Amino acid sequence: GAGVSQSPRYKVAKRGQDVALRCDPISGHVSLFWYQQALGQGPEFLTYFQNEAQLDKSGLPSDRFFAERPEGSVSTLKIQRTQQEDSAVYLCASSLLGARYEQYFGPGTRLTVT
Amino acid sequence: AQKITQTQPGMFVQEKEAVTLDCTYDTSDPSYGLFWYKQPSSGEMIFLIYQGSYDQQNATEGRYSLNFQKARKSANLVISASQLGDSAMYFCAMREGPDSGGSNYKLTFGKGTLLTVNP
Numbered sequence: 001g002a003g004v005s006q007s008p009r010y011k012v013a014k015r016g017q018d019v020a021l022r023c024d025p026i027s028g029h030v031s032l033f034w035y036q037q038a039l040g041q042g043p044e045f046l047t048y049f050q051n052e053a054q055l056d057k058s059g060l061p062s063d064r065f066f067a068e069r070p071e072g073s074v075s076t077l078k079i080q081r082t083q084q085e086d087s088a089v090y091l092c093a094s095s096l097l098g099a100r101y102e103q104y105f106g107p108g109t110r111l112t113v114t
Numbered sequence: 115a116q117k118i119t120q121t122q123p124g125m126f127v128q129e130k131e132a133v134t135l136d137c138t139y140d141t142s143d144p145s146y147g148l149f150w151y152k153q154p155s156s157g158e159m160i161f162l163i164y165q166g167s168y169d170q171q172n173a174t175e176g177r178y179s180l181n182f183q184k185a186r187k188s189a190n191l192v193i194s195a196s197q198l199g200d201s202a203m204y205f206c207a208m209r210e211g212p213d214s215g216g217s218n219y220k221l222t223f224g225k226g227t228l229l230t231v232n233p
Contacts, residue, residue, distance in 0.1 A: 035223075042224050056218045098219075
């Protein structure tokens with residue numbers, strides 16, 4: 001079956017530009033997560049949605065980062081006025097609702113800010 | 115303090131041999147879960163195995179087993195009969211909170227261990 005998909009796979013932005021990263025979760029998955037993975041590091045939590053409700057945004061590094069999931073399926077992570085330190089791979093994951101369920105990850109979007 | 119510590123930046127193993135990847139964790143929550151993920155060079159995270167803090171037995175999934183030592187707060191991954199395709203980054207991750215009834219299942223990851231399987 002279809003897994004989690006993300007687009008674009010690669011994005012190059014000039015410093016100061018806005019970017020939007022898209023995540024299509026597995027159909028029926030209530031939970032959706034965004035993580036940021038810097039080079040050579042493990043993923044770091046950004047935000048969590050349960051259906052359309054954003055229950056935790058404690059990991060968003062600044063108010064330039066904004067995420068939404070308006071209809072409880074597709075999600076968009078938006079970064080305004082990108083900075084070089086925003087360069088990373090952004091991973092989206094989805095899961096069934098429940099702590100024992102594994103998160104299924106998408107291939108990620110590699111963002112490079114020049 | 116680091117919540118998840120993986121002390122081995124890199125490990126080498128001969129094909130067909132077993133290898134143990136170390137993971138220690140730090141939490142004051144009595145309920146938590148531990149996950150291992152594999153990340154090949156292609157970048158996608160692949161779930162391997164899960165252990166709940168109240169699970170009575172160590173988790174096993176095919177060639178993967180989790181050596182869970184609760185008192186030591188360690189959750190080491192054991193891969194038996196290594197294959198060339200096992201070469202990848204391996205991440206240990208923790209979810210704090212109960213298996214059911216919680217409201218957030220975010221994961222905290224370690225820095226990973228790069229496993230290389232030699233022919």
